Amino acid sequence: MRRLWKGNYALVEGAIAGGCEAYFGYPITPQNEVTEYMSVRMRELGRVFLQAESELAAINMVFGAALTGKRVMTTSSSPGISLMQEGISYLVGCELPCVVVNVQRGGPGLGNIQGAQGDYFQAVKGGGHGDYKLFVLAPSTVQEMYEMTKKAFNIAFKYRNPVMILTDGVLGQMMEPAEIEESVKCKGQSVREIEDLGWNLTGCKGRVPRFIRSLLMGEGELEDHNYKLQEKFLKMKEDLDYEEEGAEDADVILIGYGLCARINFEVYTTLRKKGLKIGYLRPKTLYPFPERRIRELARRKKKFLVVEMSCGQMVEDVKLSVNGESEVYFYGRPGGGVPEVEMIINKIEEIIR
Amino acid sequence: MKFKIPESLKPVPNHYCPGCGHGIIHRIMAEAIDELGIREKVIAIAPVGCAVFGYFYWNFDTAEAAHGRPPAVATGIKRVLPDRIVITYQGDGDLAAIGGNELLHSANRGENITILFVNNACYGMTGGQMAPTTPLGYRTTTTVNGRVIDDGYPLKVCELIKDLEGVGYCERVSVEDPRNIMKAKKAIKNALKCQIEKKGFSLVEFLSMCPTGWRVSPVEAIEVVKRMKEVFPIGVFKSKL
Structure with missing residues (x-):
């Protein structure tokens, strides 16, 4: 219901x-x-x-x-x-x-x-x-x-x-x-x-006792475990998840997660109505990150504006994904500040200009 | 008399130093578990410390916990599998220093778990530093002239927890000679019975030898344990059995 x-x-x-x-x-x-x-x-x-x-x-x-x-x-x-x-x-x-x-x-x-x-x-x-x-x-x-x-x-x-x-x-x-x-x-x-x-501890009734540990002192053991x-x-x-809208023909793509994605979506619909070619991309999984899709869009010279409620953290992953193929911009507010639609629009206007 | 290895112990040599108490305590723990017929229901937690490799020696399900956290890990296990027998095996640094909060609160909640607490008055694995249970005057690598009041008083775990309503069984024993070892085994059985009968939190504290950490011979270490009893009197502090 x-x-x-x-x-x-x-x-x-x-x-x-x-x-x-x-x-x-x-x-x-x-x-x-x-x-x-x-x-x-x-x-x-x-x-x-x-x-x-x-x-x-x-x-x-x-x-x-x-x-x-x-x-x-x-x-x-x-x-x-x-x-x-x-x-x-x-x-x-x-x-x-x-x-x-x-x-x-x-x-x-x-x-x-x-x-x-x-x-x-x-x-x-x-x-x-x-x-x-x-x-x-x-x-x-x-x-x-x-x-x-x-x-x-x-x-x-x-x-x-x-x-x-x-x-x-x-x-x-x-x-x-x-x-x-x-x-x-x-x-x-x-x-x-x-x-x-096959791995859990339940008491060893009917099977060989098991142990679960993270201490691996044997030669090469910990290295192998890490690989x-x-x-x-x-x-x-395999379980990567993201959503996007208008990215294909966009000049600037807004990227944000969680609450920021909601704000970004409002910016996206507002500016699309005005005829601006804005795209919207939202990672639903932050690890794994949609790096391949972002790189693909970057190669087509689309610019990115990352919006976060921080001084810029996910923007680093966007930059790594873009890998110098295009430009990445950032707008964010730390310490509980919520990014405002108008500020994001101003930022986009700056980028387009 | 035939010397048999308990089913709850794997027939392998251990890594403990000559004169260390862990081998003795492992053995009487294994005998107690065998005699109560609960081996297949046991889930044990090995500590960070010398007994971290307990799972190489114990022939029942065992996990390793972060330093000081075995009582919380045991709580998690016991709450989802209340009919299993959950045992933590912890040293003095693990239980009484870094894990003091988890000890206090698991005891106060009356978690139906059993803690086997090995008090050898020093951090053995890291080289013999001062433990919360180091008696005043004892020399360690971080109290080279002997522990003084400024370093804090030796922490008496049994005395600390005995008045908590959740505690069902609490006893301090020692393992320096056969008579005391037999008493220690009986204490383990009582603590496990307390858990089986769901009478609340149970703890056995063992005054145990650490000749390497103390820089004494195995024979002298026995004398040290005897002297420790002046600070840590042995006996049953609480029993709801």
């Missing part, structure tokens, strides 16, 4: 529909609705909810539940996600699937509690120690908060890797119409019986 939903609530329903069996979280604004609503929904469904003593504990509880092959999730906002980085690195090292949601707020430090996009680098470049990638999804609507969270669990299990949903406080707090199936009403429904996935992980990160391109 289509009705008004808040982004953070839609996210919870997405997790439940995606088969999330356990949730561990810690309060932090602007994602508190997730933890609160989870505490109600998971309990009424007979699933696991636990409020951890810290984000550090939460991500390690996720690690524990993930070891058993269960579908598990945590959510937080920027400072909390920073605290989780060590645990996320271990999850990747041990090849454990899970979903981590960052409802971003302004930084650095304690920052503020407004929506922001300052954690792009942290999300797509690894974030913790070691050579690694997360699969990163960037919802742009309340509907996508539901859809992407639902889908995230399957991706996490497909690659045996954490999936991050990178959203922000505005999307988390906003309400808009969405089609959300509050599917699971009765207790225990869609919670899987424990199954042997194997890198192959997996490359393979993630």
Whole structure:
């Protein structure tokens, strides 16, 4: 049924529909609705909810539940996600699937509690120690908060890797119409019986004991493990997702993710009506990134304007994709500032001139 | 008497130093698990520290956790698989320093997990630095003239957690001689029984030898453990059994 939903609530329903069996979280604004609503929904469904003593504990509880092959999730906002980085690195090292949601707020430090996009680098470049990638999804609507969270669990299990949903406080707090199936009403429904996935720890009944570790001290062991992980990160391109409009005949293409893509879309429709050849491109996955498509457009000498709620992070990936074939411009506001349509239009006029 | 290797131990040599207590504690843990018939239900967490390679020696499912986080990892496992037996094996740095918060809160929640806490008064794996449990006056590589009050007092974990309502069983033992080793094994069995009977959080603290970290001979290390009892009295601090 289509009705008004808040982004953070839609996210919870997405997790439940995606088969999330356990949730561990810690309060932090602007994602508190997730933890609160989870505490109600998971309990009424007979699933696991636990409020951890810290984000550090939460991500390690996720690690524990993930070891058993269960579908598990945590959510937080920027400072909390920073605290989780060590645990996320271990999850990747041990090849454990899970979903981590960052409802971003302004930084650095304690920052503020407004929506922001300052954690792009942290999300797509690894974030913790070691050579690694997360699969990163960037919802742009309340509907996508539901859809992407639902889908995230399957991706996490497909690659045996954490999936991050990178959203922000505005999307988390906003309400808009969405089609959300509050599917699971009765207790225990869609919670899987424990199954042997060939790697998970369930107690060694009827098989040889297993161990899961990321400490690889043998000669060449860690190097080999890293090559194997890198192959997996490359393979993630199978699930690359982006949308575009008007890019084929555009002179300038607007690129943004999440909330910025909504603003970009308004700029795009406004300027198209005026007859300007503007294009719109939105990465729905930030890793993998639509680098091939961007390069293809750059070779046809289309210019790019990247819009972000930061001082410029994704713009670096656009530049790497463009690889000097065309020009890349940037407009952004940090610390919780939201880019304005008029400012973007001014910037485009400057570029065209 | 025939010396048999417990089923819960793999028949392989370990990497521990001569005179170290870990081999003894591994063995009595394995015997206790065998005697309770729970090997196939155990999921254990190895710490960051000398026992990190526990999974090479333990013949049951084992994972490794980040430094200090085994109680949180154990919580995650136990909450999704409440009928499994979840055991963490942690040193003093892991449990009492970097993992103090996870210890306190898992104990306070009454998580039905068992912590086997090896207190050898130093960071063994990194070369013998001061641990939160190093007694005053003891020399380590970061307290070369002996620990002084400025470095903090030795942290008494059993005394710290015993009054938390979530704690079901808490005992301090030592492993320097056969009599105490047998008592230590009984303590492990009690702690595991506490978990099996869902009576809350259980912890056994072992005063154990680290001749390498302490720069003493294995024989002298036994004397050091005896002296440690002046600071860390052994005994049952709490039992809901």
